[in-house]
Amino acid sequence: MTTIDLPLVTRETAAIAIGSAPDAACCGPLTRETITPADAEAFARRLxxxxxxxxxxxxxxxxxxxxxxACVCDLTEPVGLSQPTVSHHLKILTEAGFLSRSKRGTWAYYRLVPGALEAVAAPLVSV
Amino acid sequence: MTTIDLPLVTRETAAIAIGSAPDAACCGPLTRETITPADAEAFARRLxxxxxxxxxxxxxxxxxxxxxxACVCDLTEPVGLSQPTVSHHLKILTEAGFLSRSKRGTWAYYRLVPGALEAVAAPLVSV
DNA sequence: GCGGAATATTGACATCCGTCGATATAGTGA
DNA sequence: TCACTATATCGACGGATGTCAATATTCCGC
Structure with a gap:
């Protein structure tokens, strides 16, 4: 069977997963106006x-x-850590919306979610 | 007396503190070629x-x-934490190169290091 | 120099985090 | 159905992290 696990969709990641404008990450530029405590919490979680x-x-x-x-088996050797540890890190990245997981056969393939990195970088740039 | 504490200058922050091109943060775009373990360590520390x-x-x-x-006394009330805790966080931000500290009288004024946020965002954008 | 104010440092504490070995789960092929 | 493979989950452990009260330090005005 072939299943696809999209990253966990939260209020923060919804804008990215759904639309084509990943710029609306969570908040405006940090330096323009003070970030709200809730937005700071959400942004810190992704960072x-x-x-x-x-x-x-x-x-x-x-x-x-x-x-x-890449599948887990491709990633274990390059980073030099145990398979459970690599799976653990991949889960964190997936739940944060940076990676997506698609299982084919016994293998789980991970790929970058388009725009996710740019979205987290957006609030850091002034203009 | 008036003293100015520039942020701790390391190999990573030197390019920012000295020059006018803060784009050379630590590494090229994450997605272009695989980041080296050393660069990953340095980038993770700043993140x-x-x-x-x-x-x-x-x-x-x-x-x-x-x-x-802003001085510490201005920041304690907005975040709702004790003065030692706020000083602790400001120290971390200063040592990471995001804030600079200048002491005038009994007060310690913190300000944003120009380009520091943009520099940490740079490796996250693809182009 | 002395008292007071702003800030930094220290020490302690609870919690979180990264890691591993062991085990469970799911899929493949014979 | 039965081994075998790839991955996920669990439990435990050591180390890092955020917080505070208490204390030290530094500076100003008198």
Whole structure:
């Protein structure tokens, strides 16, 4: 069977998953007006998912892989960590909306969600 | 006396503090080629400094303040935390190169380092 | 120099996080 | 149905992190 698990859709990621304008991440530019506590909480949650050296490498490796996707077995060796740990990091990235998971056979293929990285970068740029 | 504490200059922040081209953050776009473990470590360290709701609010409040600077006494009440905790967060942001500290009298004024936020956002955008 | 105010540092505490080994789950092929 | 493979989940452990009260430090005005 072939199933596709889209990333967990929350109020923050809905705008990205649905529309074609991923710029509406969570909030306007940080430096224009003070961010609300709720928006800060949501934005911090997504940044935290990315703020780990292993997860940054996983995102980078997936994006640079053949067909822009990779299975867990392809990722374990490059990062030098156990399979459960790699699966754990991939789950965090998927739930944060950065990766999507599609299972084909016994393999689970992960790929970058288009616009997700740009969306999290948007509030950081002034103009 | 009046002293100015520039943010801690490391190999990662040196390019920002010195030059006028803050784009050379640490690495090229994440999605173009796989990031090196060392670059991932450095990039994660800077993202982690930003990935906290309180610190995001502090950055936002400082940037939106009069004269683009604020002292600790101005920041304690808005975030609703104790003075030591606010000083702790400001130290983390300063050491990560996002804020600079200048002491005038008993007060310590913090301001946003120009280009620091844009520099951390750069590796996340594809083009 | 002394008292007071603003800030930084210290020490303690609870919680969260990254990691692994062991195990469970799901799919394949014989 | 039965091994075998790939992946996910669980439980445990050590280390990092956010918070506060107490204290130290630094600076100003008198």
């Amino acid at each position: 935290k998912a990315l703020a780990d050296p292993v997860r940054l490498r996983l995102v980078s490796i997936v994006a640079a892989s053949e067909g822009h996707e | 982690k400094a930003l990935a906290d709701p309180v610190r995001l609010r502090l950055v936002s409040i400082v940037a939106a303040s009069e004269g683009h600077e």
